[in-house]
Amino acid sequence: MSLELNLCHMYPEQMNLYGDRGNLIALVMRARWRGIPVRYHSVGPGEGGDFSGYDICFMGGGQDHEQQLIGEDLVRRKGPDLKAAVEDGLVVFTVCGGYQLLGEYYTMGGGLKIPGLTLLDCRTDAGTRRMIGNLVVSSSFGGTVKTLVGFENHSGRTRLGGEVEPLGRVLKGFGNNGEDQTEGAVYKNCVGTYLHGSALPKNPWLTDVLLLRALERRYGRFDLEPLDDVVEQAAHRVAIRLAGA
Amino acid sequence: MPGKIARALDPGVLRRLAAQCPGGIFLVTGTNGKTTTARMLTSMLRRTGRKVVHNRSGANLLGGLTAAFLEYAGWNGRIAADMAVLEVDEATVPRAVLELAPMGAVVTNFFRDQLDRYGELDRTIALVKEGLQGLRDNRLTLLCSDDPLSAGLGEELSGAGASLIYYGLEPGAARDWCVRDQSDHEWAVCPTLAAAREAESLPVANDSESLPIAQDSEPLPTVGIPTAREACFCRACGSPLTYRRRFYSHLGHYLCPGCGMIRPEPDVAADLVSGTALLAFRAGEKSWTARLPVPGLYNVYNALAASAAAWALHIPTDVVAGAIESYAAGFGRMEELTVNGRRLLLSLVKNPVGFDEVLRTVLEEGTGAAAGTGAGVTGAAAGTGAVLGAGATMVIAINDLLADGTDISWLWDVDFERMAVPGAVSSVICSGRRAHDLAVRLKYAGVEPYRFTVETDLMGAVTSGLRLLPEGDGDTLYVLTTYTALLELRADLTNPSRARRFWEV
Ligand SMILES: [Zn+2]
Numbered sequence: 001m002s003l004e005l006n007l008c009h010m011y012p013e014q015m016n017l018y019g020d021r022g023n024l025i026a027l028v029m030r031a032r033w034r035g036i037p038v039r040y041h042s043v044g045p046g047e048g049g050d051f052s053g054y055d056i057c058f059m060g061g062g063q064d065h066e067q068q069l070i071g072e073d074l075v076r077r078k079g080p081d082l083k084a085a086v087e088d089g090l091v092v093f094t095v096c097g098g099y100q101l102l103g104e105y106y107t108m109g110g111g112l113k114i115p116g117l118t119l120l121d122c123r124t125d126a127g128t129r130r131m132i133g134n135l136v137v138s139s140s141f142g143g144t145v146k147t148l149v150g151f152e153n154h155s156g157r158t159r160l161g162g163e164v165e166p167l168g169r170v171l172k173g174f175g176n177n178g179e180d181q182t183e184g185a186v187y188k189n190c191v192g193t194y195l196h197g198s199a200l201p202k203n204p205w206l207t208d209v210l211l212l213r214a215l216e217r218r219y220g221r222f223d224l225e226p227l228d229d230v231v232e233q234a235a236h237r238v239a240i241r242l243a244g245a
Numbered sequence: 246m247p248g249k250i251a252r253a254l255d256p257g258v259l260r261r262l263a264a265q266c267p268g269g270i271f272l273v274t275g276t277n278g279k280t281t282t283a284r285m286l287t288s289m290l291r292r293t294g295r296k297v298v299h300n301r302s303g304a305n306l307l308g309g310l311t312a313a314f315l316e317y318a319g320w321n322g323r324i325a326a327d328m329a330v331l332e333v334d335e336a337t338v339p340r341a342v343l344e345l346a347p348m349g350a351v352v353t354n355f356f357r358d359q360l361d362r363y364g365e366l367d368r369t370i371a372l373v374k375e376g377l378q379g380l381r382d383n384r385l386t387l388l389c390s391d392d393p394l395s396a397g398l399g400e401e402l403s404g405a406g407a408s409l410i411y412y413g414l415e416p417g418a419a420r421d422w423c424v425r426d427q428s429d430h431e432w433a434v435c436p437t438l439a440a441a442r443e444a445e446s447l448p449v450a451n452d453s454e455s456l457p458i459a460q461d462s463e464p465l466p467t468v469g470i471p472t473a474r475e476a477c478f479c480r481a482c483g484s485p486l487t488y489r490r491r492f493y494s495h496l497g498h499y500l501c502p503g504c505g506m507i508r509p510e511p512d513v514a515a516d517l518v519s520g521t522a523l524l525a526f527r528a529g530e531k532s533w534t535a536r537l538p539v540p541g542l543y544n545v546y547n548a549l550a551a552s553a554a555a556w557a558l559h560i561p562t563d564v565v566a567g568a569i570e571s572y573a574a575g576f577g578r579m580e581e582l583t584v585n586g587r588r589l590l591l592s593l594v595k596n597p598v599g600f601d602e603v604l605r606t607v608l609e610e611g612t613g614a615a616a617g618t619g620a621g622v623t624g625a626a627a628g629t630g631a632v633l634g635a636g637a638t639m640v641i642a643i644n645d646l647l648a649d650g651t652d653i654s655w656l657w658d659v660d661f662e663r664m665a666v667p668g669a670v671s672s673v674i675c676s677g678r679r680a681h682d683l684a685v686r687l688k689y690a691g692v693e694p695y696r697f698t699v700e701t702d703l704m705g706a707v708t709s710g711l712r713l714l715p716e717g718d719g720d721t722l723y724v725l726t727t728y729t730a731l732l733e734l735r736a737d738l739t740n741p742s743r744a745r746r747f748w749e750v
Contacts, residue, residue, distance in 0.1 A: 009470070013485070018357070018473045018597070019654025022689070025467045029689050032466055040469050133651065151652045198657045201685050231688050234699070235681035242645070242678065 005031055005214055008051070009042040010059040010078075014070050015098050019151075020060030022198025023093065026207045027056060034225045036215070045073040051085040055214040059098030061196065064108045067097050071114040074101055079117055086119055091214040092190040095199065099184070099192030100124045100156050109155065120185045120192055121163035122176075124156040131155070131174035134243035135195055137183045139168030142209040147171070148183075149202055149239035150195030158194075160185055167193050172245035189213045202239060204232045248304070248312030259307065261322075262314035263345045268295060268328035270345050271554060274335050274373060275353030275395065277599050278547045279305065281539075282353055283332040284575050285551035289560050289568040290328055298329035303575075305334045310341060335369045338376030349385030349557070350377055351550050355394035356494060356598045357473070366394075374398055377407070385410060385557050387550065390511040391496045397480040399509060412553035413511035414492060414545070415527075467689075472597060472658040481506055493542060494598045513553035521545050524569075528556045535566040539574050541606040543599070548572075577731045579606070582738060587714055588721040589707075589738075593731050594641075595650070597658040600725070604660065607723045608669045611637025636670045639723045640710045642677035642703055642730035649727040653679050656686045665691035672713055673697040676706035677730045703734050 007027060028038045041054065051057065062070075086092060092102075100106040103122040107113045116124075130153065137148040148168055157177035160166060166176070167184025175183030175194065184193035191210075193199065200207040208224055215222040251258050263270055273283040280303050287299040300313035310331055317326045333341045335355075341347075352373060357366050377386055377398065386402055389395040390413030399409050477486050477495050484503025491497035500507040513528040521542055525534045526549075537548055548569050555565045574580045577593040590607070594600040645651050656679075664670045664687065673696060675683040680701045687697045700706040707724060714720045726734060 012471045016471065016473050017654075018652070019657045021470055021472055022654070022657030022686075024470045025657065025689050028467050028470070029691075038466060040466075042471075151654060153652060196654050197652070198654055201657075201689055202682070231681070231684050231694075235685045238679075238681045 003036045003215070003219065005036060005038045005055045005211070005218075006053055007038050007040050008054040008057045009040065010057055010098070011044055011062075011070050011074075012042045012060075013044055014066040015060045015062040017061040017096070017196075019196045019198040020058075020095060023060070023095065023200040024058055026198065026200035026204070027058070027211065030204065030207050030227065031211055033227055036211075043078070045070055046077070049077050049081055051078070051081045051090060054085070054090065055218055056091045056093065056210060057082070058092075059094045059101070061096035061098060063097075067101060067106060068108070068112070068114055071101060071116070075115055075117055083117065083119055086188055086190045089189050089213070089217045091210050091217070092119075093200075093210055094190075094192045095196050096152075096154055096194055099194065100158065102190070102192050103158065103185075106156060119190060120187050121161035122158050122185050122192075123161075124158040126155050127157045127177075129155070131178055131194075133173055134239065134245075135173030135175065135183070136171040136240055136243045136245035137168035137173075137175065137195065138171050139183075139206075141167055141186060141191070142205055146205055147236070147240060148193075148195060148199070148206060149236055149243065150193075150197035150199045152194040152196070154194055158185070163187065167191060172243045189217070197239075202232060202235050204229045247315055248308035248310065251315060252308060252311055259311045259314065260344045262311070262318060262324055263329065265324040266298065266326055266329050269348030270329040270331065271558075272338070272341060272345070272347050272350040273330065273332045273353065273550075273554075274338050274350060275389075276335070276356040276369075276596070278353040278543060278550065279303075279332040280575055281544060281547040281578055282351060282550045282554075283330050285548060285568060285572055286351075286554050287330045288572065289551060289555040289565050290330065290558070292564045292568055293560055295328050296326040298324070298326045298331070300331050301575075303332065305332045306337050307340060307344070310337075310345070335373050338373050339379065340376075342376045342379045346381055347384075348381070349387070349554070350380065351387040351554050352377070352389070352395045352398060353546070353550055354389055354392040354496065356596055370394060370398070374401055377402055380407065382406065384408060385554075387412060387553050387557065388509075389413060389496070389546065389550065390509050391492065391498065391546075393477075393480065393486060393495060393499055393508070396509050400481070400506075410513065410553055410557050411509045411511045412513040412515075412549050413508070414549070415514050415516035416490065416498065417516045418492065418545075467662065467691075472660075473655075479503055479506055493602060496546075513549065513556050515545060515549045515552070517545065524548065526552055526562075526565075528553070528562075531556075531562050533562040533566050535569040537569060538572055539579055540610065541579065541602055543602045544579075577726075577735065579603070584711060584722075584738070587711055589711075589724060590721055591724050591726070591731065591735070594725045594727060597655050597660075600659040603725060604663060607637050607639065607725070608663060608666075610721070611669070611671075611723070636668050637723055638671045638673075638710060638713050638720070639725065640674045640676055640706045641683055642706065642724070642726035642734070643675075643679040643683050644677045644727045644730045645679050646729045648729050653682055656682060659686075661686055661690035661692070665693075670696055674706045674710050674713075675699045676701060676703055677727065703730055704737050707734065707738075 031038045101116045102119045103116045104118050105113050105115050107125045109126040132153045135150050135152040139148050164185040164187045166182035167186050170181045170183050212224045273279050287297050290297045298317045300309050317324050386407045387410045388399050390411040479501035482504040486499045487502050489498040516525045518525050552565050577591050580591045582589045592603050680699045684699050710722045
């Protein structure tokens with residue numbers, strides 16, 4: 001059986017800040033090192049709406065006016081099909097601005113409210129102070145408790161509802177809102193997080209969980225061949241030390 | 246620091262000192278190229294016999310500007326200078342204009358900085374514009390035609406009575422430099438230019454073709470993944486810009502299919518005669534050539550910006566050419582040092598665009614030298630393309646302190662993939678506080694694992710790098726670092742007792 005994964009980059013022109021690319025590179029390379037080719041697709045405003053051919057979707061961060069620009073397209077054009085695909089187990093990984101748009105709404109600094117996808121049971125309101133710095137999180141997303149490291153830079157404060165699980169608990173940094181110690185949100189295989197830096201290359205276990213779930217959804221039970229992660233793990237440890245966690 | 250103290254004691258000090266420059270004050274601002282452009286312009290003016298105040302150290306906030314003037318002030322507070330050329334931080338432009346009442350300004354370009362994941366870029370541009378609107382009458386404003394963000398200020402400033410001068414690269418520069426032509430589909434929206442393009446039938450090259458690529462090397466699967474978007478949208482109407490030629494990042498010859506906005510024709514233009522080493526300038530009726538001793542297309546833009554300002558100030562062209570030809574790279578701008586008979590090139594890297602340009606320059610030089618040596622030793626090897634084992638020897642040091650930018654996400658938007666091309670790189674030592682992050686980045690860029698190592702200590706990394714250089718001259722250690730790592734390394738290299746370690750290599 002020849003394996004293959006189809007990776008969809010959502011709104012690369014609008015939702016693409018420094019480091020977002022690293023997440024895509026990590027997914028592609030870690031699949032490639034196991035002999036699994038990944039086909040890269042991108043979907044912009046006015047395009048697509050059919051998510052049945054994709055195995056993993058990624059959406060990065062954006063500024064307020066970009067989120068505003070794509071908000072309606074995301075909800076109306078991509079919404080129905082994307083939601084059905086997530087119910088069916090599609091793997092979705094979103095960072096920061098992309099994460100905020102998967103919730104019920106995002107209220108910007110000026111008070112303007114952008115309706116979100118309501119894929120994740122969460123709501124985001126802009127705060128007055130930006131939450132910036134190294135972020136370390138403890139997460140059991142992969143089944144066992146592991147750490148996630150990265151950097152956060154957001155003014156939005158996200159509060160989770162009862163339908164989602166947090167991606168993890170904050171060990172150092174702010175996370176969703178700087179108050180309740182939660183970071184990120186998970187519903188089925190759909191993940192939102194404030195971690196960038198980039199997140200996936202320095203947290204190879206998370207990359208592998210996403211790849212594994214995508215492969216299992218498509219090909220059934222799957223064993224992911226372990227890789228030599230000495231370089232990644234060293235960076236992971238240093239990031240924890242530098243964060244002072 | 247002395248500038249800061251002076252301002253605390255006397256808030257009007259800068260205003261008073263600046264008012265004493267009879268020839269006026271010229272500001273240089275923009276994301277990249279401020280330091281080099283300001284230094285070149287200063288040298289051009291000094292060659293005419295003028296005494297010029299200049300913040301050579303690159304301290305470009307109000308304190309630094311004040312300190313630059315204090316250096317030229319006598320005990321009585323009088324300034325013995327004719328003019329001032331000051332590089333000014335973009336956000337400081339409004340205050341600087343208010344206190345200095347400059348006669349002119351150069352805006353080099355706008356890129357996202359590494360501190361800028363959240364795009365303060367729009368705000369930065371607005372601040373510069375606000376500042377420039379406060380320039381006094383008949384002010385000179387020099388803008389880069391090829392940067393839609395710098396040039397875009399022209400439209401907004403012309404109403405305010407500014408005297409605008411544009412500078413840019415000639416179409417011919419595309420012969421030697423990368424041209425990224427848009428697809429035919431995109432060109433269809435602009436039939437006239439498409440026709441012009443066909444008539445001219447420009448050769449199409451892309452970035453990677455300038456590097457040797459082994460015949461059987463498979464392209465990386467990550468090649469198509471776009472970097473964080475740079476401003477390729479029209480400032481006026483928001484449409485994506487169409488490029489006829491793209492030199493690097495969003496610099497090139499563009500137009501807006503939405504509202505018809507086009508790149509302004511440059512008043513001062515340069516063409517590449519022989520790579521970036523020999524430039525041909527034209528401005529009005531005048532034309533002249535100059536050899537550029539520092540590598541990189543970004544330095545061509547710096548020389549062009551300085552030349553345009555000098556031309557506007559009626560400096561003779563032979564003086565302009567002379568200053569360019571004798572330019573010695575400044576602090577950490579491809580600065581050349583000799584250590585124990587070996588060449589060390591130091592370069593500051595602070596954002597993806599700048600890093601990409603430095604990397605391209607280093608790899609071209611590195612592989613060029615290697616190919617030359619290879620051909621000399623074994624003539625038969627010439628023409629086989631990549632020679633493994635050749636290529637550049639590098640130290641790359643990444644710190645994450647405040648002055649470097651605490652978020653290192655931008656490393657993922659640097660085109661390190663070009664280092665994975667066989668023959669491009671001999672070995673790389675990753676250094677600095679975030680050395681391990683860099684190592685991860687290189688691994689995911691496809692650089693072979695045995696080619697990079699981690700040595701967080703800066704001096705240690707440079708020492709190891711020098712050891713890796715083969716015996717004999719003609720070999721160079723390229724040291725690319727973020728700001729604080731550069732300061733530390735520079736201090737160590739110039740301190741005789743500490744630098745002794747290098748001599749013992
Ligand atoms: Zn337009």
